[in-house]
Amino acid sequence: MKGVRWSRFRGRQYSYTLAVLVITTVLLWSWEENPVITIVSDEGQFLKPPSECNYAKGRWIADNRRPLYSGTKCKQWLSDMWSCRLTLRKDFSYEAYRWQPEACDMPEFNGSQFLRRMQDKTVALVGDSLNRQQYQSLMCMITGGEDRPEVENVGRKYGLVVPRGAVRPDGWAYRFPDTNTTVLYYWSASLCDLEPVNMTDPATEIAMHLDRAPAFLSRYIDQIDVLVLNTGHHWNRGKLNANRWVMYVGGKPVKDRMLVQIGNAKSFAVHSIARWVDSQITLRPQLKAFFRTISPRHFYNGDWNTGGSCDNTMPMLHGSEVDQDESSDSVIESAVKSTRVKILDITALSQLRDEAHMSRYSLKTSDGVHDCLHWCLPGIPDVWNEILYAQL
């Protein structure tokens, strides 16, 4: 990488080259105590190494090399419901942007290089439907949306089969045979272990253990090399009641007055899973784990249940830059602090893209309900994967 950059750099105008060299030398000299390798980007700005980069800071740039796959393809993995090219939507301007982090290198995503880097490895996305979007996006990015009949469905190996009476399994797992790479998704909306309170009662309440990792993760963590977690939109009383989830800590229903408040319970669970994953990294230091921050919703009246809309189709109506240092998701940010779990901070940059949701074009919601939570694919979750790729 560095070689390529420097040789490109060599072709630049002499005076400009000299100026940059002088600055580089001065910087290297003044940082002698703690030498840094300075890399210069095409625009001549100084780039930080990936470990120091805040990928969340930057700007959206129009780019006609986007999207990375076609929304009319990728039938093997992309849900029709999320492919806006298959809906009545007419404007696709939202597809043609890339994210440029400030002062960091953003490698072009390349599916075959991704697979080679993930040779003999398993990449797991575990979380709610937004992580399912990120998973579908990743599969489409790896394959460029082309059919890959040789890719093997290995869901059964992870117990991912359609349960009796269910619409879909709790997840999917696919193995790319050439590189022996498995990419899987598992649905765990709360990242808590769920356990029926009374096994023999079909209408039983479900204990939602705020202090226990989902059984799937406990069981398979030692086979996972790259883990991407998320949770967020299921932490409300309506969703908990609808699922008959009852919060438990220490094996008992939560009575603590602070902890029964959902926001506090979410924070407790998020901190707990981050610490658990960190303890797994102690056992297996090659495990790389990321906690994705919350994906922003854009219901104008702020309430999923009563509708609202995200009708705007004009990109970047509210600006195209993020320049804050802190994450907009302080819960995840604080949970990963002092662990080896990395933050995959996509909240603020996605916040700028209200025009890229399913909006009123969602097939399932022709009854006038707008989906201002999920994103059109290809679209914003592709960028989350590019930022993940940059950090692998």
Ligand SMILES: *[C@@H]1O[C@H](CO)[C@@H](O)[C@H](O)[C@H]1NC(C)=O
């Ligand atoms: C991806 O990388 C491979 C070699 O590593 C190269 O042959 C291929 O052209 C690249 N694909 C794209 C789309 O850049």
Ligand SMILES: *[C@@H]1O[C@H](CO)[C@@H](O)[C@H](O)[C@H]1NC(C)=O
């Ligand atoms: C595939 O990778 C796994 C590790 O993830 C390894 O245990 C297995 O032996 C590999 N299989 C082949 C055929 O190389």
Ligand SMILES: *[C@@H]1O[C@H](CO)[C@@H](O)[C@H](O)[C@H]1NC(C)=O
């Ligand atoms: C569990 O559910 C069954 C069936 O509804 C019921 O007969 C039994 O009493 C329940 N057990 C407990 C401990 O509540």
